[in-house]
Amino acid sequence: MTACLRDPRSDRLSLLGVYLNDHLAGATLGTELARRMAKAERHAATAQELRRLAAEIAEDRASLLDIMRALGVRPRRYKAGAGWLAEKAGRLKGNRQLVRRSPLSSLLELEMLRIGVEGKALGWRALREVADGHERLDKRRLDGLLDRARDQGATLERLHLQRVAHALPAS
Numbered sequence: 795m796t797a798c799l800r801d802p803r804s805d806r807l808s809l810l811g812v813y814l815n816d817h818l819a820g821a822t823l824g825t826e827l828a829r830r831m832a833k834a835e836r837h838a839a840t841a842q843e844l845r846r847l848a849a850e851i852a853e854d855r856a857s858l859l860d861i862m863r864a865l866g867v868r869p870r871r872y873k874a875g876a877g878w879l880a881e882k883a884g885r886l887k888g889n890r891q892l893v894r895r896s897p898l899s900s901l902l903e904l905e906m907l908r909i910g911v912e913g914k915a916l917g918w919r920a921l922r923e924v925a926d927g928h929e930r931l932d933k934r935r936l937d938g939l940l941d942r943a944r945d946q947g948a949t950l951e952r953l954h955l956q957r958v959a960h961a962l963p964a965s
Contacts, residue, residue: 810924811867814858817917818869821855824910828852831903840953847907847946854914857939861921864930897961904957908950915943 828848835841862869918940925931 810865811862813917813920814862814865814867815870817914818855818858818862820910820913821851821858824907824914825852825855827903827907827910831900831907835900840956843949843953847949850942850946851911854939854942857935858917861931865928897957901954901957901961904950904954908947908954911943911946911950915940915947918943 825848828844828851832841832844832848835844859869918936921931922933922936922940925933925936
């Protein structure tokens with residue numbers, strides 16, 4: 795019986811590719827969701843904030859693709875497509891409204907986007923943690939992406955609390 799000799803570093807690089815492509819799927823979903831939320835928002839100030847967030851989230855997705863390219867990781871279209879499709883499927887919520895948006899739609903979408911931003915921040919943290927072993931990972935860029943994710947999370951938290959007051963009863 796011969797032992798299967800595998801290069802542990804090669805296995806880890808393969809896993810890094812899977813990991814980054816999974817984050818690409820999430821980034822695709824988040825980009826689509828943020829854009830749709832910005833278009834659907836009726837309050838001008840909130841719509842402006844959501845447009846800014848949508849632009850930043852799209853930039854973060856582009857940064858992820860840049861990082862993947864730098865590391866030699868091929869984007870898997872089917873994973874990005876799955877993220878796109880998941881966002882479209884997420885529109886089908888049982889929110890007791892058929893032809894117009896329910897106040898619950900915005901609340902749940904803010905929660906979903908907040909979860910996505912936290913997941914993105916975890917991804918940036920993970921890359922920052924392994925940056926010493928990858929000369930192609932720019933620590934300062936990752937720090938900036940992580941800072942922006944924290945700012946996005948704070949903005950989404952504030953918008954979420956505002957939306958709670960409109961969507962859910964106080965008593």
